[in-house]
Amino acid sequence: MRYIPNTPAQQREMLATIGASSVEDLLGRIPPKARLSRPLAVAPAMAETDLVRQLRAMAGRNAHAEACACFLGGGSYDHAIPSPINHLISRGEFFTAYTPYQPEASQGTLRTIFEYQTMMAELTGMDVANASIYDGGSALAEAMLMAAAVTGRRVVAMSGGVNPLYRQVAETYAEGPDVRIASVPVGDGGTDLDALRRAVTEKTAAVIVQYPNFFGCLEDVRTAGEIAHAAGALLVVAADPVNLGLLTPPGAMGADIAVGEGQGLGVPLGFGGPNLGVFACRMELVRRMPGRLVGQTVDIEGRRGFVLTLQTREQHIRREKATSNICTNVALCALMATIYVAILGKQGLRRVGELSAAKAHYAADALAAVPGVRLRYHAPFFKEFTLELPVSPDRVVKRLLKDRILAGIPLKTFDRAHRSALLVAVTEQRTRGEIDAYAAALARAVA
Amino acid sequence: MRYIPNTPAQQREMLATIGASSVEDLLGRIPPKARLSRPLAVAPAMAETDLVRQLRAMAGRNAHAEACACFLGGGSYDHAIPSPINHLISRGEFFTAYTPYQPEASQGTLRTIFEYQTMMAELTGMDVANASIYDGGSALAEAMLMAAAVTGRRVVAMSGGVNPLYRQVAETYAEGPDVRIASVPVGDGGTDLDALRRAVTEKTAAVIVQYPNFFGCLEDVRTAGEIAHAAGALLVVAADPVNLGLLTPPGAMGADIAVGEGQGLGVPLGFGGPNLGVFACRMELVRRMPGRLVGQTVDIEGRRGFVLTLQTREQHIRREKATSNICTNVALCALMATIYVAILGKQGLRRVGELSAAKAHYAADALAAVPGVRLRYHAPFFKEFTLELPVSPDRVVKRLLKDRILAGIPLKTFDRAHRSALLVAVTEQRTRGEIDAYAAALARAVA
Amino acid sequence: MATARPPYDKLVFELSAPGRIAHSLPECDVPVGDAAALLPREFLRAAPAELPEVSELDVVRHYSRLSQMNYGVDTHFYPLGSCTMKYNPKVNEDMARLDGFARLHPLTPEAGAQGALQLMWELAQDLAEVAGMDHVSLQPAAGAQGELAGVLMIRAYHLARGERRTKVLVPDSAHGTNPASTALAGYEVVQLRSNEAGEVDLAGLERHLDADVAAFMITQPNTLGMFESRIHQITDLCHARGVQVYMDGANFNAILGITRPGDLGFDVCHFNLHKTFTTPHGGGGPGAGPVGVKAHLAPFLPVPVVVRDETSGVFRLDWKRPQSIGKLQAFWGNFGMLVRAYTYIRTMGPDGLRAVADNAILNANYVLARLQSHYDRSATGYCMHECVVSARRQKRHGVTAMDIAKRLLDLGFYAPSTYFPLIVEEALMIEPTETESRETLDDFCDAMLQIAREAEEDPKLIHDAPVTTPVRRLDQTLAARQPRLRWTPPR
Amino acid sequence: MATARPPYDKLVFELSAPGRIAHSLPECDVPVGDAAALLPREFLRAAPAELPEVSELDVVRHYSRLSQMNYGVDTHFYPLGSCTMKYNPKVNEDMARLDGFARLHPLTPEAGAQGALQLMWELAQDLAEVAGMDHVSLQPAAGAQGELAGVLMIRAYHLARGERRTKVLVPDSAHGTNPASTALAGYEVVQLRSNEAGEVDLAGLERHLDADVAAFMITQPNTLGMFESRIHQITDLCHARGVQVYMDGANFNAILGITRPGDLGFDVCHFNLHKTFTTPHGGGGPGAGPVGVKAHLAPFLPVPVVVRDETSGVFRLDWKRPQSIGKLQAFWGNFGMLVRAYTYIRTMGPDGLRAVADNAILNANYVLARLQSHYDRSATGYCMHECVVSARRQKRHGVTAMDIAKRLLDLGFYAPSTYFPLIVEEALMIEPTETESRETLDDFCDAMLQIAREAEEDPKLIHDAPVTTPVRRLDQTLAARQPRLRWTPPR
Numbered sequence A, B: 001m002r003y004i005p006n007t008p009a010q011q012r013e014m015l016a017t018i019g020a021s022s023v024e025d026l027l028g029r030i031p032p033k034a035r036l037s038r039p040l041a042v043a044p045a046m047a048e049t050d051l052v053r054q055l056r057a058m059a060g061r062n063a064h065a066e067a068c069a070c071f072l073g074g075g076s077y078d079h080a081i082p083s084p085i086n087h088l089i090s091r092g093e094f095f096t097a098y099t100p101y102q103p104e105a106s107q108g109t110l111r112t113i114f115e116y117q118t119m120m121a122e123l124t125g126m127d128v129a130n131a132s133i134y135d136g137g138s139a140l141a142e143a144m145l146m147a148a149a150v151t152g153r154r155v156v157a158m159s160g161g162v163n164p165l166y167r168q169v170a171e172t173y174a175e176g177p178d179v180r181i182a183s184v185p186v187g188d189g190g191t192d193l194d195a196l197r198r199a200v201t202e203k204t205a206a207v208i209v210q211y212p213n214f215f216g217c218l219e220d221v222r223t224a225g226e227i228a229h230a231a232g233a234l235l236v237v238a239a240d241p242v243n244l245g246l247l248t249p250p251g252a253m254g255a256d257i258a259v260g261e262g263q264g265l266g267v268p269l270g271f272g273g274p275n276l277g278v279f280a281c282r283m284e285l286v287r288r289m290p291g292r293l294v295g296q297t298v299d300i301e302g303r304r305g306f307v308l309t310l311q312t313r314e315q316h317i318r319r320e321k322a323t324s325n326i327c328t329n330v331a332l333c334a335l336m337a338t339i340y341v342a343i344l345g346k347q348g349l350r351r352v353g354e355l356s357a358a359k360a361h362y363a364a365d366a367l368a369a370v371p372g373v374r375l376r377y378h379a380p381f382f383k384e385f386t387l388e389l390p391v392s393p394d395r396v397v398k399r400l401l402k403d404r405i406l407a408g409i410p411l412k413t414f415d416r417a418h419r420s421a422l423l424v425a426v427t428e429q430r431t432r433g434e435i436d437a438y439a440a441a442l443a444r445a446v447a
Numbered sequence C, D: 001m002a003t004a005r006p007p008y009d010k011l012v013f014e015l016s017a018p019g020r021i022a023h024s025l026p027e028c029d030v031p032v033g034d035a036a037a038l039l040p041r042e043f044l045r046a047a048p049a050e051l052p053e054v055s056e057l058d059v060v061r062h063y064s065r066l067s068q069m070n071y072g073v074d075t076h077f078y079p080l081g082s083c084t085m086k087y088n089p090k091v092n093e094d095m096a097r098l099d100g101f102a103r104l105h106p107l108t109p110e111a112g113a114q115g116a117l118q119l120m121w122e123l124a125q126d127l128a129e130v131a132g133m134d135h136v137s138l139q140p141a142a143g144a145q146g147e148l149a150g151v152l153m154i155r156a157y158h159l160a161r162g163e164r165r166t167k168v169l170v171p172d173s174a175h176g177t178n179p180a181s182t183a184l185a186g187y188e189v190v191q192l193r194s195n196e197a198g199e200v201d202l203a204g205l206e207r208h209l210d211a212d213v214a215a216f217m218i219t220q221p222n223t224l225g226m227f228e229s230r231i232h233q234i235t236d237l238c239h240a241r242g243v244q245v246y247m248d249g250a251n252f253n254a255i256l257g258i259t260r261p262g263d264l265g266f267d268v269c270h271f272n273l274h275k276t277f278t279t280p281h282g283g284g285g286p287g288a289g290p291v292g293v294k295a296h297l298a299p300f301l302p303v304p305v306v307v308r309d310e311t312s313g314v315f316r317l318d319w320k321r322p323q324s325i326g327k328l329q330a331f332w333g334n335f336g337m338l339v340r341a342y343t344y345i346r347t348m349g350p351d352g353l354r355a356v357a358d359n360a361i362l363n364a365n366y367v368l369a370r371l372q373s374h375y376d377r378s379a380t381g382y383c384m385h386e387c388v389v390s391a392r393r394q395k396r397h398g399v400t401a402m403d404i405a406k407r408l409l410d411l412g413f414y415a416p417s418t419y420f421p422l423i424v425e426e427a428l429m430i431e432p433t434e435t436e437s438r439e440t441l442d443d444f445c446d447a448m449l450q451i452a453r454e455a456e457e458d459p460k461l462i463h464d465a466p467v468t469t470p471v472r473r474l475d476q477t478l479a480a481r482q483p484r485l486r487w488t489p490p491r
Ligand SMILES: Cc1ncc(COP(=O)(O)O)c(C=O)c1O
Pocket: A326, A327, A328, C082, C083, C142, C143, C144, C145, C175, C177, C178, C219, C223, C248, C250, C251, C272, C287, C289
């Protein structure tokens, strides 16, 4: 067994040192009737060559973004991933280290997290960002609970423009703390602000909006913030940090907590996980924040160094009183994002936004020009938009898959009211050729 | 330009320090009429995403060993490459270092070469191995010249069983030093020893045989050695080190110099390069050896350390009197081989030989059972064998390529006398299923 | 004996030069106006984010240098107790990076994701078999989220039966996530005192098992690395009171193929694929925390559930589960980690998995046997996959568990877990794992014994440690008192 | 200021334990007897080769630890003159590892290798354009083999014209491979003394240009980093005597897009793709040394030549070249390196390549400008892509070029080339390359100036260097006197 080094001879010597005659002796405390009397019923061991062959075959059966033109979004985006990222995160010293509990032997990880926190604070326009939460959905849920804890209130007003998958996660997290989620409908692409006004009361802990929202539309975040703050509630904004190189950051629009799915920042699509939960807030709220934080300090010789800090918020110190139960986070995805942002930099990230927006608008025009197809909303959108199709979106998606086009996300799975809606995302990676081919295929499919 | 860091502002500051007003000023020594007055006519710069797309398309047009069952050999073999090799050689400290001229900052490279030298000496059964030569062909050529230098003679007797591609390289290298290569024919798969006796005279510097030879057959190396030594000539043996985990090493059969293509030791097929030229010899000959050598020594605190040694053989010291002109070698391929041998180890490398031999013999039976097809030679073979086909091997190869089978190497390209011969190699990676499918396809092709 | 290296003290922002770039982006190939023309002004950033401006070499060299400031399993023995820092096989990485997995969008039509769904389905089956459970959900992102899912399923189960139970019992030896997750699930956490052996105090348990108790959550083997031998009494006792029993599976490495939570009477357990099943820890994550349940809890599993149509053999996501606790993360789970765990299980097979547990236990007991002369044991008898010793004796010389940890860094080893479990004074929790050789264990034990001697003869040496790391001991108080949580440009 | 790290001093053989394995091989799935039954006894090893027996973690940890004992471009500034240690782009590595390239067998039928052949064909075209040559062979494995190929083509050319010329002229400033390759090609090497400026002495050249001279081989820019300004006189003079002129292209980084060997009158030149075109040096190789020639030498190019059928657009290997010098290695060239170079050229484009030369020259002159106050220059005027300074002044304090190199290691930089070219006393040959930033160059120059001060004030500090490396200065004499060239088990 290439992963188990000790040879039978060594095992015997070790048993002698222990004073046991066999490993069996060491298992004496396990009640006999608890013992498994047969080998586990899992497939027999495979040789590396055979196993690799099998897994390549399984992988080959998937319609991945290298083989198809991917217009899928909905919380996971096919942004280009610069080559150095995988090379650097794969270095064993990063890859096989644990949480930096011994800071002197973990400065590499600690420094990258400190850089990550800085980058996320810059992008979201907030004072402080944590070391990561599992994903955008759980980050939104944690923000909801944090707002409830901060305000001591039990209701949140959530826009219908929030990704329904995030909302489902929030509902799960709301169960225990008994937080009620009041829904605020979406009008012509954006949150219905009058409905929001009506929904917000002195019981409201937070107003939660997504920007751009699930349908791709840009929300009037400022007004939502004013409504929230007027009632003493917090404003929680979910935003994709990739977009924030170009878009006005939540922090500049009144957000108290900004969260988002950071997958677009160099993390592979990976069938939806692991992803990167970005979590940032105003400094006054930092001691209520979930997750790990890295801080700068000095060593006994006065040299700059970094440590995990403000840990009294965390489960390993505070146990049932912790701000969250999170322990393992997604540090390596945060490292991917850190390197991604370092590579794209001040100019590049903005350019990714410009290219995505331009191509998305070109695509929207081309697709909406197909007879019977139209844009569902008039609100301004960014890199994603919602189409209204004359035929079943499911059928269209199936049909275009044959042309190696991943056409979009039929929204009826999330809401029957969206029966004929198709959500289409366009990143800087999509070419004009791919977009034109999509339009042509769509025309055939709806004809 | 992401590979050129200095910004226009920095360039101006640097020019100021230099005391020049523009880079143009720095080019004053170049005669105007020598200056290129136009941009180079190469394709315009491509963005990373576009370029990757194009190269993936080019790569996709090749019938590679992942997409086809590869029965090709002839000096390059599809042995399995354990996963850790690529991860480890890709570490920047190995990958982007130069020849270890500053040993204190290069102990990593020096230690791996020292390990490599030890492994190659063990496998070939020789006293000492160098740090590598370009490939098996040039290693054989260097051995030929070394033998001439050692013996002061100008003729070598080369078996017809030596890979014709190696022989062509030897002929190129023989041109300058004016060494004559006398050919010794192959009988029923092995070198014609009577012909060899006749060919060897007191002018003969070396007898050169390959084992197993180009046709896959095992040679009577011992007798060839006796013939050589009786005439005061050296015995040079070319052997694939992968096989030497199982086969009797050249050193045990009288070789004075052992060379070989080490590609099978974890180096990718890579369309034939870079490969790994293995070069080993008896200790008495070491000062005539081409290429680099790493030796063990101590530092001023008495700690074990490693350095490049016996450099007075080399071009940077000896210039026109050097034993060879080689400078850059194939250190990284030697590192792949070092890690490969470390992983396969004492038992594994032997097992690779056993599996390859077993599958090759199964394949030989299965293919020779096809009506009209027969084994060309009766001599014992190892992992490669030569078939005699009733129809044009070229046609068969073309036909089977459609079934994603790389059937073998038609030998007529090397010698018209081999018009109907097909050279077939089988490694441990080939499955019984692939071999049976090959046999069935061959039956259809020759029917 | 130790050699020094030039220090590196840069942050990527400090490498920045205005206008320098490391990226390569395509030209805009569509004929539309620029963003300013496409988007209302108020949505466009007034000022650009202050991000680094560096070259690709700047990036590669910076992160390569930073990585060298870490210890990792690939470079050092990493006996961090409870974390199972075993070798992470490289072939797992190759498989996880295949385009068909790494480049697959989560919302790809199911017809285009059959390979991925099959892998998930098979992995869930295998984990269920390994745990002796009836169903497994792969969705939880880590152990803590597995705990939350498990406790929420227990909660839903009781509610479905019309029972409003309010409390969950957790031993004082439990990992912090246990009470944290339980509280997050809306339960009052009642801490159970462990007996002197560090095990569950049956009498105490019985006393606490009233009608308000929804569940009992324990770690098996427990956090002292000891197998709770009266486990059947425990689970029977709980079941008799209608109390569900949850097993924290962080220590699964100890029992693979030897015994199964399901057979021990547990109703729920989670796995840490990043511990037992070799997915890398990556400096803190990501991991994966699948949760397994008995049949009576299946209706409450998170949605969606990967199912296989028996007749067609087609795999799909089943969303129609009215009693489900809902979703834990936006998509289906940390798929990249699942690919690695699947690769590992197929590599090992039944005998290999059993050998993992045997060797993990052997290695831990070997270390314990070699150290017990100089370090106090926290429990008697053979341990399982890890052992917890106390630096009580060294403390008398003013040398704490933390001091010992720092000294180990200088001697070329990462440190054991310290001060966990809380019930052991000056705890050093050592988990060697099965992937370490006897030679490595001997080097480590020699170092531990050397430190024990140094504690008596030369404590200063230990208090000064570490001296071989890029920085020496760091001021934690300063960090917490004046939090500097982001880089700011020097003014 | 420097910190220490625990040393590691193992060889893989010293990790070995009998019976331990790191490999995984398939079961034998064919029904044939074992090797002993298939092969005559005398061909089977009597005793197994003494190879390591280790685990996969042993391997990964060992080589990870060893790698940390190196400096590389990815971790350190590496101003090794004449070696062009520029950044090696990571995307090149991804492309070279694509299955279609890395898993392609060299003897695949041409119909199944069109993508690879096209890449080679295009690369040869591009290199010909960059050099102003008519044809390029990609086969040579490295610069030295490119030299051999070039000189052999010159030889074949003369012979074809019935001329038996016997000598080749090489300046005393040439790299060692020049005379070595020339001698290997069967020529008598005549060393030409350089003039005081380190350039070709025209008068001396003219004196030596007799009817026996087959070729003149020079490096442009020369090994002092200076452009041979009278290059046209040189090539004209040679051609007037029927002498072919060979350019060693190791310094191509200096002239990309600025001037071309072909336009300077050279008949032959080689490239070092591992220098100018960013293929990694890998600790000593592999490289690639394509050779370019003018039309009159084309008939002698190595076989096979990649050609494209104009009508069908199909690529193939042309073997039918009766006057060819033959083959240099078994297959077609170091294809893996060719993929990287192709990726690089396509990434840069014409303007990018020109910017490479401009910035390489700018960086070298910047370093020279900053150092010339404390180090003697080897030549006057602006240098090209590298500069050679002399430690003559430091020598007076007993500090040699070698000492300075060692001290630089302690200050966090790899060393410049030392004692090359031979015509410069205590030579330090510094090549910054275009991929290094002004900040890095300043750090390096500051270190060099600090060392110059230390040479006067505290030479011992320098003589003791290096102290921050895994080992300190090594005993070269011992290594050569009692060669230990392989590991042997301790008896
Ligand atoms: C005993 C125990 N339980 C639970 C956890 C939490 O698991 P995770 O970090 O995957 O959330 C850990 C992790 O350290 C643990 O050791």
